[in-house]
Amino acid sequence: MRRDDASASAALMHAVGCRPAWLVVALLTAGSLLVTASGVDLGLPAWAPYLPLAASLVVFGLPHGAVDHLAPAHAAGRPVTLRVLVAVGGCYLLLGGAYAALWFVAPVAAAVLFVALTWLHWGQGDLYALDALGGSHLDSAGVRAGTVLVRGGLPMLVPLLRYPDEYRRVVDAWVALFGGDLHAGWLWAPTTRAALGVAFAVLTGLVLAASHRSGGTWRRDAAETGLLWAFFLVVPPLVAVGVYFCVWHSLRHVGRLAAVDDRARGAFVDRGTLAALARTGWNAVPLTAVSLAGLGGVAVVAGVGTEPRVLAALYLVVVAVLTLPHVAVVTWMDLVEDAGIGRAGGS
Numbered sequence: 241m242r243r244d245d246a247s248a249s250a251a252l253m254h255a256v257g258c259r260p261a262w263l264v265v266a267l268l269t270a271g272s273l274l275v276t277a278s279g280v281d282l283g284l285p286a287w288a289p290y291l292p293l294a295a296s297l298v299v300f301g302l303p304h305g306a307v308d309h310l311a312p313a314h315a316a317g318r319p320v321t322l323r324v325l326v327a328v329g330g331c332y333l334l335l336g337g338a339y340a341a342l343w344f345v346a347p348v349a350a351a352v353l354f355v356a357l358t359w360l361h362w363g364q365g366d367l368y369a370l371d372a373l374g375g376s377h378l379d380s381a382g383v384r385a386g387t388v389l390v391r392g393g394l395p396m397l398v399p400l401l402r403y404p405d406e407y408r409r410v411v412d413a414w415v416a417l418f419g420g421d422l423h424a425g426w427l428w429a430p431t432t433r434a435a436l437g438v439a440f441a442v443l444t445g446l447v448l449a450a451s452h453r454s455g456g457t458w459r460r461d462a463a464e465t466g467l468l469w470a471f472f473l474v475v476p477p478l479v480a481v482g483v484y485f486c487v488w489h490s491l492r493h494v495g496r497l498a499a500v501d502d503r504a505r506g507a508f509v510d511r512g513t514l515a516a517l518a519r520t521g522w523n524a525v526p527l528t529a530v531s532l533a534g535l536g537g538v539a540v541v542a543g544v545g546t547e548p549r550v551l552a553a554l555y556l557v558v559v560a561v562l563t564l565p566h567v568a569v570v571t572w573m574d575l576v577e578d579a580g581i582g583r584a585g586g587s
């Protein structure tokens with residue numbers, strides 16, 4: 241990547257992927273602490289916690305994957321050809337189709353895979369963002385793999401430590417859509433959660449300590465990690481994970497998409513952040529519309545109930561099916577951009 245491209249990429253990641261997320265996440269963390277400390281009952285309706293997930297249908301969440309047909313060519317600096325479009329479409333059909341089948345055959349395994357895949361993918365997204373911001377402290381393959389584990393575990397594991405019942409209800413609802421039953425009683429037990437919490441805190445400390453030795457942008461990494469630990473411990477999980485999906489993971493990916501697209505990067509340099517967002521947003525419109533129509537079709541054909549819990553479960557299962565090919569596309573982008581755990585700079 242040329243130097244001016246690298247600095248535009250860092251500036252984009254900062255403006256799009258960092259500042260809005262820091263603000264929202266910090267405000268929600270402080271707000272939750274305040275509400276808990278004051279003992280005030282906000283008297284919110286039962287559907288209120290589902291709002292962030294509902295918002296993710298159009299606010300960066302679903303759209304962040306709707307540029308997957310263009311992103312690999314942009315990342316490789318190549319024109320978007322019919323061959324690339326067919327390759328990405330085929331990847332979605334094959335991987336998405338196989339994973340959809342798995343939900344019917346083995347819903348519990350499919351649910352476990354979804355959490356594991358999200359852990360990896362959200363960690364992978366944060367590693368890329370740290371690199372784009374100039375994260376020179378992530379210089380060895382071990383620290384890079386640890387960073388993926390820590391960053392992905394923050395949204396996937398930390399909510400379980402404090403809110404096992406809500407966590408369980410969400411995963412139960414996915415499995416129940418296919419007539420399955422999630423047992424795993426041991427997972428929700430206080431002793432298991434305490435052990436997992438201690439292990440994850442130790443891992444966080446070890447990875448930060450190892451990356452500290454390289455200096456660089458370690459401070460920002462440590463501050464973000466601390467903020468996310470607090471966020472997922474104090475904000476109820478449906479809200480926390482929904483908000484994180486919209487403003488943290490998805491916006492960081494949007495920042496990446498804009499940086500690898502010559503036209504969006506040019507719009508950013510000439511006219512600023514909103515112009516770059518508009519350019520990338522425009523690219524996401526067709527496939528976001530197709531996904532929304534598909535989702536509506538699945539809801540009608542499945543004939544499931546209309547309670548928010550069930551609708552959210554259906555939405556997340558569809559997201560799961562789309563996520564497997566999305567991860568393949570992003571991993572391919574990592575490879576052509578020399579990013580990811582195995583980056584040549586790291587060893």
Ligand SMILES: CC1=C(/C=C/C(C)=C/C=C/C(C)=C/C=O)C(C)(C)CCC1
Binds near residue numbers: 396477559
């Ligand atoms: C909602 C929710 C959960 C899982 C959400 C998942 C797994 C979302 C994945 C989204 C993806 C992969 C988006 C694409 O990038 C938990 C943690 C089980 C419990 C708390 C509430």
Ligand SMILES: [Fe+2]
Binds near residue numbers: 304489493566
């Ligand atoms: Fe993603």
